[in-house]
Amino acid sequence: MTHTVNIFWFRRDLRLDDNAGFYEALRSKHPVLPIFIFDSEILDKLPKNDARVTFIHKALQGMRQTLQDEYDSGIAMYHGKPKEIYKELLKDFKIDTVYTNHDYEPYAKERDQEIEQHLEEHNIGFKTFKDQVIFEKDEVVKKDGDPYKVYTPYMRTWKEKFKTIDLEIFYTNSYLKNLVEHSRLPNLSLSDIGFETSQQHISEYEVTPTLIQQYEETRNYPAKDATSRLGPHLRFGTVSVRKMIKKAIAEKNEIFWQELIWREFFMQILWHYPHTEDKAFKPKYDRIEWRNNEEEFKKWCEGKTGYPLVDAGMRQLNETGFMHNRVRMLVGSFLCKHLLIDWRWGEAYFAEKLHDYEMASNVGNWQWVAGSGVDASPYFRIFNPTSQIQKFDKNHEYIKKWVPDYQELTYPKPMVDHKEARQRCLDIYKSAVN
Template structure:
C-alpha cells in the first residue's frame, strides 16, 4: 500500500464499539489498519493451554469476522516482540500515526516508551488515550496532589469528581467504513503462537438489573450465583467501563459501583507506587521471616489443607480459573497468616490461574490480606477458616460442590491448628514490625 495510513493497536480493549483510541483513529481522516500483537515476552511465561490466550484469540477471530463481513476489512494479527513487529510494519506501509489506549502496568509502560521512541525516530506519531478506566493516574488525588492510599476518601473524591464528568459513549459504527479495505490481513492460528485450545471457558458476564439490585445481599455467598463475572471482560476490554458505570448508576446500586471504583483505586496505586509489584507497600513488612515451606504451599495450591472452605476455593480456581471474591480473601489470609508463606507466592499462583488476573488488583488484594499494602487489614486480623463457613456457606453447598469428600475418612486432617497458627503468626509479625 502506498497511500499513508494510520494504525490502531488493539491491546486490552478487544471491542469495536466505545473504544476511545479506535474512535479517534477512525476519525483521523486516513484509512485505519487495525492490528493485534501476541507479545512473545508475555506469552513465554504462560501455560500452553492458558484459557486467557484462547479467549483473546477467539475474541479477535470474532472481531475479524465482523469487519470482514460488514466492512471489507479485518485485523492484522502478529506474534513476536512489539518493537520487531513495528520495524516490519514501517517497511510494509507508509504510516502517519499509531493510535492505541493507555496501559498502566510497569511492563506495558516500558514497552510503550520503547515503541514511542522508535516511531518518533521515524517521524511517526504515537497517540494514546484513556479507555479502560473512568479516572486514571493523578485525576483523583488529594488537594496537595498526593495520591490517596486509603480507599474510602479516594472513593468519595472519585464520586465528587464524577459529578462534573461527562460520561460520553464513543460510538464507532458510523466510522468503521474508514478502515483499510483489505479483508485478507495476516492471521495466525493458536498453534502458530505455540498454544492449544484451553478446556476452561471464560464465562459470559451477567450485569442485569436484578443482579445489580441484589448484589449487596448475594455477593458474599459463594454458593449463590451473585457475582457478575465481569472481571476478565474488564481485563481484556471486551466490555466498556463507561457502559458498566452507566448501568450501575441506572440501578442506583452503590455497592456494585464501588467495586468498579476499587479497581481504579488499585490501578492508581500501582501507577504511583510501581515498586509494589515486587515489594511491600509498607516496607517494614519485607522484614517478615516467612516460613515458605514448599510442601505446605503445594497442599494449599492443590486444595488439600484440611480446611474445607479453603480447599473448595483452591479447587474451584484450579478447575475453572475463577474463585469467589469472599473465598479469595480467606485462602489468601490462610496462606500468609496460617502458613506464613510470602504473599508473592500466592500472587504469582493467582496470576497463572485466574482468568480475571489484573496485576493492580491482584497485588493490591494480596498485600491487603498480608497486611503489607495500602488500606490493609491489620496484621492481627486473621480469618478463622472454620467460622467463615458458618458465616458464608452454612449449608455447605459450596463446600459439597468442590470438596465432596470433606466428611469422609479420606479427607485430610487440618494441616495446622488454627489457634497455634494464629499465635505463631502474631509472634512472627510482631518481631518483624517492632
C-alpha cells in the first residue's frame, strides 16, 4: 500500500462508537488503518484459557466483521511486542500519524513513551486522547494543585467540575467511510496467539433504570446479584464511560454515579503515585512483618478457610471470575488481618482471576483493606467474618450456593480463631506503624 495512512491503535477501547481517539483519527485527512496488538509482554504472563483474552478476541472479531460488512475494511491484528510490530508496520505502510487513547498504568506509560520515541525517529506523529475516564491525571486536584488523597473531597470537586463541562459523545458513524478499504487485513485466531477458548463467560452488563434506582438498597447483598457487571466492559472499553455517566445522571442515582467516580479516584492516585503498584502508599506499612504462610494462603485461595462467607467469595471467584464487591472487602481483610499475609499476594491472585481486574482499582482496594493506602480503612478495623454473615447473608443464600458443604462434617474447621487472630493483627500492625 503506497498511499499515506493514519493508524488507529485499539487497546482498552474495544468499540466503534463514542471512542475519542478513533473519532479524531477518522476526521483526519488520511484514510485510517485500525489495528490491535496482542501484546506478548502481557499475554505471556496469563493462563492459556484466560477468559479476558477470549472476551477481547470475541469483541475484536465482532468489530472487524462490522467494518468488513459495511465499509469493506477491518481491523489488522498483530501478536508480539508493540515496538517490533511497529517496525513491521513501517515496512508495509506509509504512515503519517498514529492515533490512540490514553492508558495510565505504569507499563502502558512506558510502552507508549517507547513507541512515541520510535515513531518520532521516522517523523511520524503520535497523538493520544482521553477516553476511558471523564477526568484524568491532574484535572481534579486541590486548590493548591496537590492531588486528593481522600475520596469524599475528590468526589465533591469532581461533581462541581462536571457541572462546568459539556459531556461530548463522539459519534463516529458519519466518518467511518474514511477507513482504509482493505478487507484482507491480517486476522488472528485464539490459537494463533497461543490461547484457547475459556470455559468461563464474561457476563453482559446490566444497567437498567431499575438496577440503578435500587442500587443503594441492593448492592451490599451478594445473594441478590444486583450489581451491574460493568467492570470488565469499562476495563476493556466495550462500553463508553460517558454513556454510563449519562445513564446514572438520568436516573438521578448518586450512589451508582459515585461508584464510577471511585474508579477515577483510584486511577488518578496510580497516575500521581505509580510506586503504589507494589509499595504501600503509607511507607510505614511496608514495615509490617507479614507471616506469609504459604499453606494458609493456599487454603484462602481455594476457599477452605472454615469461614463460610470468605470461602463462598473465593469459590465464586475461582469458578466464575467474579466476586461480589462486599465479599471482596471481607476476603481481603481476612487475608491481610486474620492471616497476616501481604496484600500484594492477594492483589496478584485477584489480577490472575478477576475478569474486571483493573490495576488502579485492585491495588487501591487491596491497600484500603490492608490499611496502607489512600483513604484506607484504619488498621484496627477488622471485619468479623461471622457477624458479616448476619449483616449481609443472614439466610445463607449466597453461602449455600457457593459452599453447599458448609454444614457437613467434611467442611474445614476455622483455620484461625477470630479473637486471637484479631489481637495478633493489632499487635503486629501497632509495632510496625506506631
